[in-house]
Amino acid sequence: MPTQDEIFTKVSATLVDALNVDEDEIKRTSTLQGDLGAESIDFLDIVFRLEREFGIKIPRGELFPESIFQGDPEFVQNGKVTPKGLEELRHRMPFADLSTFEKNPEVSKLSDLFTVDLITRYIHGKLQNKNAG
Amino acid sequence: MRWLWIDRFIEFESGKSAKAVKNTSLAEDHFAQHFASWPVMPASLILEGLAQTGGILVGEANQFKEKVVLAKVPRAIFHREMLAGETLYYHTEILHLRPEGASVSGTVVVDNQVTAEAEIFFAHLDQNRSAAIFGEHNFVFGSEMRTLVAKLTKVAKPAAANGAASS
Helix, strand or coil, X not given: CCCXXXXXXXXXXXXXXHHCCCHHHCCCCCECCCCCCCCHHHHHHHHHHHHHXXXXXXXXXXXCCCCCCCCCCCCEECCXXXXXXXXXXXXXXXXXXXXXXXXXCEHHHHHHHCEHHHHHHHHHHHHHHHHHC | CCCCCCCEEEEEECCCEEEEEEECCCCCHHHHCCCCCCCECCHHHHHHHHHHHHHHHHHHHCCCCCCEEEEEEEXXXXXXXXXXXXXXXXXXXXXXXXXXXXXXXXXXXXXXXXXXXXXXXXXXXXXXXXXXXXXXXXXXXXXXXXXXXXXXXXXXXXCCCHHHHCC
């Protein structure tokens, strides 16, 4: 079972290939879209590369959900994610760190949840389950 | 101009790999200006031929039900110029194939030498959304593409000559 640091190193290498960025641009806190310039089509490319690199299967929408709230007013009101929406986020993305987001849960900031660290934690969880199974 | 940058398939293994041939000719318009005294096949058109080879491979894997579009080229390396009169062999292999899209690795072989390599990424247009925007008609695999595809059934095994023989 690789350590989080080892996973981070491999994730970084994957992002270098997928996003054509320099390795030294990649920090744990880098956001995929804001900092590393990922576009929508890059997310599937990243999924393909992670599957190959780590020998895992990443079901559609598990790592990068396409639409979590679907405009449901129970989840989003006045441009902000409601407490119920935050619960849904925790349920759908248990690997996401919501500590900063939940202080000011603007929908427009959702993309900032998708960091290099998020991928690292997701992979770590997948590999733990794989080893346990 | 017909937007077909492969002449025929010489090998096709459904869902796995495909090889196609492109015979370049001085009669093609683009050589007039690229370049007048040094007819180099534009790298973008070589990539297009490789993408057509891989795109048809991906499309056929789903019986051409998906609208397969070139989404990105994460990597492309050209080792040398390819000139009018040369025969280009496009080799493609599926790396990943999923409902959302596919990635393909490709090489170009001329005179048994690899002259270019690329990784090509295809997206399947969302079936629900693309049907609303473009209708049910699959504009990606139009009549010209289908002609090429129809010839697949008549594809012969590659001759043990030139780049076609290397795997």
